[in-house]
Amino acid sequence: MSETPLLEASELTRRFRSRQGVMSAVDRVSFRLMRGEHLGIVGASGSGKSTVAKLVQRLLPATEGHIYYSGRDVTNLGERALRPLRRRIQSVSQNPYASLFPNKSIGQNIVEPMLLHRMGSPKERMDSAMRLMRQVGVPSEQFYAFPHEISGGQQQRIAIARALALHPELLILDEAVSSLDVSIQAQILHLLVELQGQYSLTYLFVSHNLAVVRMICTQVAVMFLGRIVELGPVSEIFSHPAHPYTQALLAAVPDFSSARPAGADVPQEVDSEPEPPSPYRLPSGCRYRTLCPIATQRCESEEPQLRTVGAGQHAACHYSGGAEAEPDPARTEREGVR
Amino acid sequence: MSMPTLKKRTMATLMWGRFRRNRAAVLGGAFVLFLILCAILAPVIAPYSYMQSNFLATYQSPSWQHWFGTDELGRDMLSRLLFSLRTASLIGFGAEAVELTLGLLVGAIAGYLGGAADTILMRVVDVVYGFPSLLFAIILVVMLGHSLFAILIAVAATSWVTMARIVRSQVIVVKQSDYIAAARGMGANWWQILRRYVLPNSLGPIAVTVTFGIPANMMVESALSLLGLGVQPPTPSWGALIANGEQAMFSFPYLLAFPAVTFAMTLLAFTFFGDGLRNVFDSKSMH
Amino acid sequence: MAALLEVRNLAVEFHRDRAVSRAVNGVTLSVERGKSLGIVGESGSGKSVTVKAIMRLLPRYARSASGAVLLEGQDVMRLSEGRMRHLRGRRMAMVFQDPHAYLNPTKTVGSQLVEPLILHRLAAGAEAKRRAVDLLRLVGIPSPEVRFTQYPFEFSGGMLQRVMIAMALIADPDLLIADEPTTALDVTVQAQILRLLRKLKEDRGMAMILVTHDLVVAAQTCDEVVVMYGGTVVERVPSHKLLTASAHPYARGLIACTPRISNADTIPTPIAGQPLNLREPLPGGCLFAARCPDRVAQCTEVRPQLEDVAPDHQVACFVAAGAAKEGAVHE
Ligand SMILES: Nc1ncnc2c1ncn2[C@@H]1O[C@H](COP(=O)(O)OP(=O)(O)O)[C@@H](O)[C@H]1O
Ligand SMILES: Nc1ncnc2c1ncn2[C@@H]1O[C@H](COP(=O)(O)OP(=O)(O)O)[C@@H](O)[C@H]1O
Ligand code: SF4
Ligand SMILES: [Mg+2]
Ligand SMILES: [Mg+2]
Numbered sequence: 001m002s003e004t005p006l007l008e009a010s011e012l013t014r015r016f017r018s019r020q021g022v023m024s025a026v027d028r029v030s031f032r033l034m035r036g037e038h039l040g041i042v043g044a045s046g047s048g049k050s051t052v053a054k055l056v057q058r059l060l061p062a063t064e065g066h067i068y069y070s071g072r073d074v075t076n077l078g079e080r081a082l083r084p085l086r087r088r089i090q091s092v093s094q095n096p097y098a099s100l101f102p103n104k105s106i107g108q109n110i111v112e113p114m115l116l117h118r119m120g121s122p123k124e125r126m127d128s129a130m131r132l133m134r135q136v137g138v139p140s141e142q143f144y145a146f147p148h149e150i151s152g153g154q155q156q157r158i159a160i161a162r163a164l165a166l167h168p169e170l171l172i173l174d175e176a177v178s179s180l181d182v183s184i185q186a187q188i189l190h191l192l193v194e195l196q197g198q199y200s201l202t203y204l205f206v207s208h209n210l211a212v213v214r215m216i217c218t219q220v221a222v223m224f225l226g227r228i229v230e231l232g233p234v235s236e237i238f239s240h241p242a243h244p245y246t247q248a249l250l251a252a253v254p255d256f257s258s259a260r261p262a263g264a265d266v267p268q269e270v271d272s273e274p275e276p277p278s279p280y281r282l283p284s285g286c287r288y289r290t291l292c293p294i295a296t297q298r299c300e301s302e303e304p305q306l307r308t309v310g311a312g313q314h315a316a317c318h319y320s321g322g323a324e325a326e327p328d329p330a331r332t333e334r335e336g337v338r
Numbered sequence: 339m340s341m342p343t344l345k346k347r348t349m350a351t352l353m354w355g356r357f358r359r360n361r362a363a364v365l366g367g368a369f370v371l372f373l374i375l376c377a378i379l380a381p382v383i384a385p386y387s388y389m390q391s392n393f394l395a396t397y398q399s400p401s402w403q404h405w406f407g408t409d410e411l412g413r414d415m416l417s418r419l420l421f422s423l424r425t426a427s428l429i430g431f432g433a434e435a436v437e438l439t440l441g442l443l444v445g446a447i448a449g450y451l452g453g454a455a456d457t458i459l460m461r462v463v464d465v466v467y468g469f470p471s472l473l474f475a476i477i478l479v480v481m482l483g484h485s486l487f488a489i490l491i492a493v494a495a496t497s498w499v500t501m502a503r504i505v506r507s508q509v510i511v512v513k514q515s516d517y518i519a520a521a522r523g524m525g526a527n528w529w530q531i532l533r534r535y536v537l538p539n540s541l542g543p544i545a546v547t548v549t550f551g552i553p554a555n556m557m558v559e560s561a562l563s564l565l566g567l568g569v570q571p572p573t574p575s576w577g578a579l580i581a582n583g584e585q586a587m588f589s590f591p592y593l594l595a596f597p598a599v600t601f602a603m604t605l606l607a608f609t610f611f612g613d614g615l616r617n618v619f620d621s622k623s624m625h
Numbered sequence: 626m627a628a629l630l631e632v633r634n635l636a637v638e639f640h641r642d643r644a645v646s647r648a649v650n651g652v653t654l655s656v657e658r659g660k661s662l663g664i665v666g667e668s669g670s671g672k673s674v675t676v677k678a679i680m681r682l683l684p685r686y687a688r689s690a691s692g693a694v695l696l697e698g699q700d701v702m703r704l705s706e707g708r709m710r711h712l713r714g715r716r717m718a719m720v721f722q723d724p725h726a727y728l729n730p731t732k733t734v735g736s737q738l739v740e741p742l743i744l745h746r747l748a749a750g751a752e753a754k755r756r757a758v759d760l761l762r763l764v765g766i767p768s769p770e771v772r773f774t775q776y777p778f779e780f781s782g783g784m785l786q787r788v789m790i791a792m793a794l795i796a797d798p799d800l801l802i803a804d805e806p807t808t809a810l811d812v813t814v815q816a817q818i819l820r821l822l823r824k825l826k827e828d829r830g831m832a833m834i835l836v837t838h839d840l841v842v843a844a845q846t847c848d849e850v851v852v853m854y855g856g857t858v859v860e861r862v863p864s865h866k867l868l869t870a871s872a873h874p875y876a877r878g879l880i881a882c883t884p885r886i887s888n889a890d891t892i893p894t895p896i897a898g899q900p901l902n903l904r905e906p907l908p909g910g911c912l913f914a915a916r917c918p919d920r921v922a923q924c925t926e927v928r929p930q931l932e933d934v935a936p937d938h939q940v941a942c943f944v945a946a947g948a949a950k951e952g953a954v955h956e
Binding site for chain 3: 044045151181182183184185186187189190193208209210211212214215238248249250252253254255256257271272273274275276
C-alpha cells in the first residue's frame with residue numbers, strides 16, 4: 001500500500017539565464033516527502049538547495065517538472081488558487097532579521113499572516129500571537145518590541161512563531177539555524193523537535209551543516225550542481241555514503257574524532273584548489289567526474305541516474321553499490337522518452 | 339535594553355522618540371516649520387508692503403519701525419525678506435513636489451519592472467544627470483521666461499533624477515528583501531505587498547531626499563536671481579536681496595547681513611532636520 | 626623562547642551616541658614564532674576587536690583603556706600611524722572573512738598583487754609579475770599565469786580566499802592573522818584552506834593567529850587555543866586538550882553544544898542564559914557567573930584571573946583551578 005506523499009517533486013527543473021548563458025540551478029530533481037518525515041537537503045553553496053525550497057513553495061516558477069501537494073498537481077496553480085495552499089506551507093529563512101517586517105513589532109509580525117488570511121478577531125489574533133510567542137520562548141510582554149531590538153536567536157524564534165501562525169503542515173527551513181551560535185542553534189533545534197511533535201509538522205530542512213541535518217531529519221538529499229546525487233534515509237547515508245561526493249562531503253566535516261593529536265601532522269604539499277565545473281559549462285556525462293577520484297571513461301560518456309543502491313538509498317553514480325549494478329530500468333525508459 | 343510591558347508602541351512613536359533626542363534636528367525642524375509659517379503668512383504678518391518705496395526713509399538702519407532696516411528705495415527689509423522667503427518656499431517646495439512625482443513614477447517603474455524598461459529609463463536618467471544643472475536651468479529660464487512656474491520647472495528639470503535613482507534603488511532593495519518573499523509565502527497579493535510592506539519601508543530614504551532637495555532647490559533659485567534670471571522685480575527673492583546687499587556691503591552691512599544670515603540659517607535648519615531624519619531611519623536597521 | 630607577539634591585559638571600548646560598548650575587557654595572550662594560536666568564542670565575544678586592535682585597525686571612536694600589544698617587545702599601541710603602516714604587511718598581515726570587501730572588482734587579481742609589491746619596493750616590472758604568479762602558485766591556484774589576468778568575479782569563494790592569503794604573504798610577514806577565513810566557505814573548501822594555512826605557517830616559520838567560532842576547526846588547525854567570553858580570555862589550552870580536557874565551564878558548555886556529525890542522535894544541551902550585554906556595566910565577579918552551572922559564592926564577588934592548571938594550560942575559573950589543585954594534591 002503506498003500512501004500519498006505530502007510533497008512530491010517530479011523532474012523539477014529551474015533554469016536561469018544570465019549574461020554568461022543558461023544554467024540549470026535545479027536539474028530534474030525528484031523526491032517524495034511523507035507526512036511526519038523530515039527531508040534534509042545538503043550540498044555546497046550554489047548547488048540549488050534554496051532554489052528547490054523556493055520552487056516547492058511556489059515563490060519561483062519551475063521551468064519544467066511538477067510539484068504535487070497531497071497528490072494534487074500545484075505546479076501551475078494561479079496566485080488566487082494558491083492562497084489556501086500557502087497556509088499549509090510556511091517557511092523560515094536563514095536571516096531572521098531580514099525576513100521579519102521591519103516596520104512592525106515582533107508581536108504584529110506574528111499577527112500579520114493571520115490578518116492577511118482574515119483569521120479571527122483582532123483580540124483573538126493578538127492572544128494567539130502571544131501564545132505562540134510564549135511557546136517559542138519569547139516573553140509575550142515583548143509583543144511591542146521591534147525586530148531590531150531583540151537578539152538574533154530571538155528573531156529566529158519569532159520567525160518560527162510567525163510561520164506557525166497559520167498552522168501549516170509543511171515547514172520549510174532554509175539554513176534556519178546556520179547563522180546562529182552553537183548554543184543558540186542547540187536551543188532552536190530543541191524547539192524544532194518540540195514543535196514538530198506538538199503540531200505534527202513535516203520539515204523540509206535545507207542546510208549545509210551535515211551534523212544538524214543528521215539530528216533533525218529522517219531523509220536526506222545530497223545535491224551537486226543542481227542534481228540530487230544521493231537520496232535516502234539519514235541512517236543509511238551517514239553511515240555508508242554511496243556517492244563519491246557524499247563521501248567527500250562527510251570526510252570534510254571537521255569532527256572531534258579528526259581533531260589533531262598533540263604535535264600532529266603537517267600537510268606535505270599544498271593541494272591546489274580543485275575547480276568545480278562551471279554550471280554554465282557542465283562536463284559531459286557525470287557532472288562530478290572532474291572532481292571525482294574514481295572517475296572512468298564511462299563517467300565521461302554517460303550521465304549516471306539515481307538508482308537504488310541500498311535500503312531506500314539511491315545514488316547517481318555508475319560505481320555506487322557495486323560496479324555491475326544496472327541502472328533502474330523504469331528510470332532509463334522515462335529518460336529515453338524525454 | 340529593558341522592554342516595556344505590553345505598552346503599545348508603533349514604529350512612528352519609536353522614531354519620534356529617537357528624533358526627539360537629537361537636539362539639532364528638533365531645532366532644525368522647528369525652524370523649518372517657523373519658516374513655512376512665515377512664508378504662508380507673509381501677506382498677513384509683513385509690516386509693510388514689499389514693493390512700496392519710501393524716499394524719505396532710504397538706507398535706514400534697523401530700528402523699531404523697520405526691524406531689519408530699509409533699502410535704497412526705502413522699502414522695508416523685513417517685509418521684503420518675508421516675501422523672498424515666500425518665493426523661495428514656493429519654488430523650493432513646488433519644484434520638490436514635481437521632482438517627487440517624476441522621481442516616484444520613473445524610479446518605481448524602473449525598479450519594479452526591471453529589464454528593458456529599467457535600462458531605458460535609467461539611461462535617460464543618466465543622461466539628464468550628466469547635464470550641468472545650473473546651466474541647464476539658465477537655458478530653460480531664458481527659453482521659458484521668468485515666471486514663477488518657469489523657474490520652478492527649470493529648477494526641477496534636472497534634479498528629479500536624484501529622486502528617481504533613490505526611489506529605484508529603494509524599490510529594488512525592498513522588492514528583493516526577505517520579508518517580501520515571506521509576505522508572498524503567506525499569501526499576500528501584490529496590492530497588500532505594495533501597501534503594507536513596500537511603501538512603509540521605502541519612505542525613509544525618500545523623506546530624507548525630499549528634505550535635502552528643498553534647500554537645494556532654494557539654492558538654485560537664489561543662484562538664478564543672483565544672475566538676474568530669477569523672478570522679476572519687484573517680487574523679492576533671496577538671491578536678489580543678497581546681490582543687492584553685497585553692493586552696499588561696506589556702507590550698510592545690515593543689507594547683506596540679514597538676508598545672508600537667514601539664508602544660511604534656513605539651509606542649515608534643513609540640513610540638521612534631514613540628518614535627524616536619516617538617523618531615525620537608519621536606526622531601524624541598527625542593532 | 627620569547628613570544629613574537631604578546632598582548633597584555635588589553636581593553637577596548639567603543640564610545641558612540643553616548644553609549645559605551647565594552648568589547649574587550651582584559652585580554653592576555655601570546656604567540657611564538659612558528660606556532661599557531663586559535664581564538665575561539667561565540668559571536669560578540671571580542672575576537673575580531675582583539676585582532677583588529679593588534680593590527681591597529683579599529684575605528685577612531687574605539688578607546689583602549691588599558692593594555693599593551695608587544696611585537697618582539699615593541700609596543701605597537703604607541704607607534705605613530707606612519708610606523709604602523711610600515712609594520713602592517715611586513716611584520717603582521719591579516720586575512721578577513723569576506724574577500725569581496727577587500728578586493729577591487731574592477732581590477733585584475735594580478736594587478737592587485739603587483740601593486741603592493743611595488744608599493745613595498747619588493748619588486749618592479751617583470752620581476753613583480755613573476756613574484757605575483759609565484760605567490761598564486763604557492764597558495765594553490767591552478768594555472769596561475771591565466772588567473773593573474775582575471776578579475777575577482779571569475780574566482781570561486783575558496784580561490785578568492787587563497788588570493789587574500791597570497792596578498793597577506795607579499796611582504797613575508799612574521800605574523801599572519803586570519804579572522805574567520807573559512808566561515809563563508811563550503812566544508813570541502815574549508816578543509817583545503819585550513820590545510821594551506823597550516824602548511825604555509827610550517828614552511829615559513831610564521832606565527833599565526835586563527836580566529837574562528839568553530840572550536841573543532843581551531844583544535845584541528847592550531848597549536849594552542851584561547852577561549853574568549855565577554856571580551857576576556859577564560860582559558861588557554863593546548864589544542865589537543867581543547868575538546869577533551871578543557872577546564873572552564875564556558876569552554877565545556879560550548880564544546881557540549883557543538884554539533885558532532887559522529888554523534889548526532891541527540892541534540893546537544895545549550896548553555897543556559899543569555900550572552901553578556903556589553904552595553905551595560907559589567908558584573909563585578911566572573912563574567913560567566915550568571916550562566917555558570919558550577920558557580921560558587923566567590924564567583925559573583927571576585928573576577929577570576931588566568932591561573933595554571935597545568936604548565937601549558939591556564940583557566941580563569943575558581944572552581945576549575947581549585948579542582949586542578951586538589952587533583953594535584955591527591956596524585
Ligand atoms: N534569481 C536568480 N538568477 C540567476 N541565478 C540564480 C538565481 N537564483 C539562484 N541562482 C543561481 O542558482 C544556483 C543555485 O542557487 P541556490 O539555490 O541559492 O543555491 P544554494 O541554496 O544551494 O546555495 C547558483 O549558482 C545561483 O547563482
Ligand atoms: N566598530 C564597532 N563599533 C561599535 N561596537 C563594535 C564595533 N566592532 C565591534 N563592536 C562590538 O564589540 C563586541 C565584540 O565584537 P567582535 O570582536 O566583532 O566579536 P566577535 O568577532 O567575537 O564576533 C560586540 O558587542 C560588537 O557589537
Ligand atoms: S559517476 Fe563516475 S565520476 Fe560520477 S561520481 Fe560516480 S565514479 Fe565519480
Ligand atoms: Mg541557499
Ligand atoms: Mg568576528
